[in-house]
Amino acid sequence: MRALAVVWEIFDCPCGQRLEAALRQQVEHLRELGELRCSAAVAEKLKRVSAKTIDRLLAKEKQARLLKRCRNPGVHPLLYQKIAVKTA
Numbered sequence: 001m002r003a004l005a006v007v008w009e010i011f012d013c014p015c016g017q018r019l020e021a022a023l024r025q026q027v028e029h030l031r032e033l034g035e036l037r038c039s040a041a042v043a044e045k046l047k048r049v050s051a052k053t054i055d056r057l058l059a060k061e062k063q064a065r066l067l068k069r070c071r072n073p074g075v076h077p078l079l080y081q082k083i084a085v086k087t088a
Helices: 001-008 015-035 039-046 049-058 057-066 077-081
Strands: none
Touching: 001 015, 001 039, 001 049, 001 057, 015 039, 015 049
16 A cells, blocks of 8 residues: 555556556556565556556545645625625
């Protein structure tokens, strides 16, 4: 799980289908570069994991990131009362 989250972060949080394709090609390269530190058994599991399993395993991580994201509040409704806005 930890290795999957690291790789997901490296590839800028793609969906499970895109990450599955990237994992099959890039796990060994990431291990050679030292970006991913895991055993050979874990690397093989990363290569064989399905897209649906990736999405299921990363659901909690995605939810945590969604909660941490800073959101700018929308435009205050009183602003629309002060400024005339044309609507079609």
